[in-house]
Amino acid sequence: MGSQKWMTGKILCKTGAELVNATDPELIKFMGEIYYGLFEGRKMRQCGLGGRPSRFKMFPHLVKKVNMMLHVTIILSLSMAFSFALVSCGFCFLNLLKVPFRAIQGPAGVALWNLVAGGCTMLAVTAFVSAVKLHQLTERIANFRENGFQFLILEEKYMPSFWLCVASATIHGLNLVIVALSAIHFPTLKTKTEEANVTAEDIMY
Numbered sequence: 401m402g403s404q405k406w407m408t409g410k411i412l413c414k415t416g417a418e419l420v421n422a423t424d425p426e427l428i429k430f431m432g433e434i435y436y437g438l439f440e441g442r443k444m445r446q447c448g449l450g451g452r453p454s455r456f457k458m459f460p461h462l463v464k465k466v467n468m469m470l471h472v473t474i475i476l477s478l479s480m481a482f483s484f485a486l487v488s489c490g491f492c493f494l495n496l497l498k499v500p501f502r503a504i505q506g507p508a509g510v511a512l513w514n515l516v517a518g519g520c521t522m523l524a525v526t527a528f529v530s531a532v533k534l535h536q537l538t539e540r541i542a543n544f545r546e547n548g549f550q551f552l553i554l555e556e557k558y559m560p561s562f563w564l565c566v567a568s569a570t571i572h573g574l575n576l577v578i579v580a581l582s583a584i585h586f587p588t589l590k591t592k593t594e595e596a597n598v599t600a601e602d603i604m605y
Contacts, residue, residue, distance in 0.1 A: 406558070
């Protein structure tokens with residue numbers, strides 16, 4: 401959650417490119433990079449005079465720039481998901497060591513904890529995608545404290561921390577499917593034992 405590897409992108413210094421009327425081969429001199437996470441990130445701005453790195457933090461620098469409601473939702477959802485995932489893991493180990501004696505520690509409990517953890521993770525993933533796509537999070541961050549310069553977003557890519565959350569939600573979903581399958585009682589085939597017919601002739605032999 402504290403990683404900076406959530407989103408990366410390529411940014412173009414539109415103002416600098418327009419000032420010199422840059423053509424396609426020259427635009428590379430005005431292309432920089434940006435990557436960020438939930439708490440901080442870094443930016444390499446290129447405006448024709450070489451790269452200038454800068455560092456920023458979500459709190460308190462970008463509080464007024466980004467959608468704080470979505471951002472807090474992401475952080476709280478991931479915190480809850482992590483907590484419930486630990487609880488689920490603990491009960492799984494408990495069920496391995498001894499026979500469950502309460503429903504909350506049995507399959508129903510495992511399903512409950514996985515449902516809550518997976519739901520919180522999916523909420524965080526959805527909120528982050530909404531912040532990036534609907535609220536132009538990368539563009540807002542790229543233009544933070546850029547007096548007189550405007551930056552455009554050329555490319556955006558989700559990084560490993562984001563995909564780790566997606567994988568976590570998928571695993572919780574698979575756990576729910578496994579728990580559901582374990583509760584299904586499949587019919588078993590019973591073979592009838594043939595009764596031995598003992599006659600008087602058999603006894604004589």
